[in-house]
Amino acid sequence: MEKTNKQAIAFEKFDAHNQKDPHTIVWEGETYPREYFLALKLHEWVLKIKPDASEALLLASRCQHIGRWEIPRDSYAPGREPYLKWRRDLAHYHAQMASEMLKDAGYEEQEINRVQEIILKKKIKVDDEVQTMENALCLVFLAFQYEDFHPLHDQEKVVNILRKSLLKMDQTGHQFALTLTYSPKGISYIEEALSQLK
Numbered sequence: 001m002e003k004t005n006k007q008a009i010a011f012e013k014f015d016a017h018n019q020k021d022p023h024t025i026v027w028e029g030e031t032y033p034r035e036y037f038l039a040l041k042l043h044e045w046v047l048k049i050k051p052d053a054s055e056a057l058l059l060a061s062r063c064q065h066i067g068r069w070e071i072p073r074d075s076y077a078p079g080r081e082p083y084l085k086w087r088r089d090l091a092h093y094h095a096q097m098a099s100e101m102l103k104d105a106g107y108e109e110q111e112i113n114r115v116q117e118i119i120l121k122k123k124i125k126v127d128d129e130v131q132t133m134e135n136a137l138c139l140v141f142l143a144f145q146y147e148d149f150h151p152l153h154d155q156e157k158v159v160n161i162l163r164k165s166l167l168k169m170d171q172t173g174h175q176f177a178l179t180l181t182y183s184p185k186g187i188s189y190i191e192e193a194l195s196q197l198k
Contacts (some may be wrong), residue, residue, distance in 0.1 A: 005106075006105050006106045006107060007059065009058075010062070010063075010101060014039065014063040014066055014098075015040075015072065015082070017066055017101075018033060018039050018067070020035045021033035021034050021035040021068075024035050033064070034069075035065055035069065037144075038094065038140055038161060039061075039063070039142050041144060042061045042064055042065075042136050042140050043058065043061040043062050045176075046058065046061040046136045047178065048171060048176070049132050049173075050129075050132045051138060053132070056114040056115050056118060056129070059102065060115045060118035060119050060129075061099070061133065061136065063101070063115075064094060064133065065094060066094050066097050066098060066101075067094070067097055068090060068094070070093070071086070072088055073183065077143060091119065091120050091121070094119050095116040095120055098115055099112050099115075111192040113146065121134060124168065132191060134168050134173070135170065135172060135176070137175030138166075138168065138169050139176055139180075141165065142165075142177055142190075143180055145181075146186060147182065147183060150176055150189060153186075155189065158189050159192050159196070162189055162192075162193035163193040178190075
């Protein structure tokens with residue numbers, strides 16, 4: 001089986017699963033299953049940041065949050081520690097699901113392990129591909145979710161979340177973030193978060 005064929009099969013498997021997401025997102029008048037839409041946009045952002053992205057990075061971008069709705073946040077107790085446990089459990093769930101689908105698509109163990117390393121964001125700030133993924137994840141949030149998110153929360157919470165996201169990004173990520181279009185309030189929060197990094 002040719003490598004390009006394996007990638008196409010893997011993408012088909014990832015997309016078919018994410019199209020089952022019962023939650024939806026409306027973008028430019030069209031309604032999409034949420035995780036399917038976000039996976040497509042994550043893939044696009046990875047290519048914008050790194051046009052020569054490796055096959056492993058492209059595969060990871062398409063399945064980073066695969067099946068996210070299947071472990072809902074409200075299945076864990078409220079509070080920071082349960083939230084962090086939910087995030088860890090989700091990451092391992094995504095990595096395991098990706099592994100099974102990649103194996104079915106014909107990938108070898110070494111190739112699958114590399115995709116899982118990126119999904120689990122191991123060695124962020126050291127591994128260039130993991131850093132690219134983190135940049136892309138933050139940019140997807142800013143481009144497609146942030147303007148719906150920030151009006152629902154108080155300024156301190158929004159700025160704190162932005163500051164943490166910006167810390168995970170590198171200078172390349174920051175430059176892309178500043179090219180996006182925001183509402184006046186949205187950009188004011190971003191500018192405040194950026195000022196706290198200096």
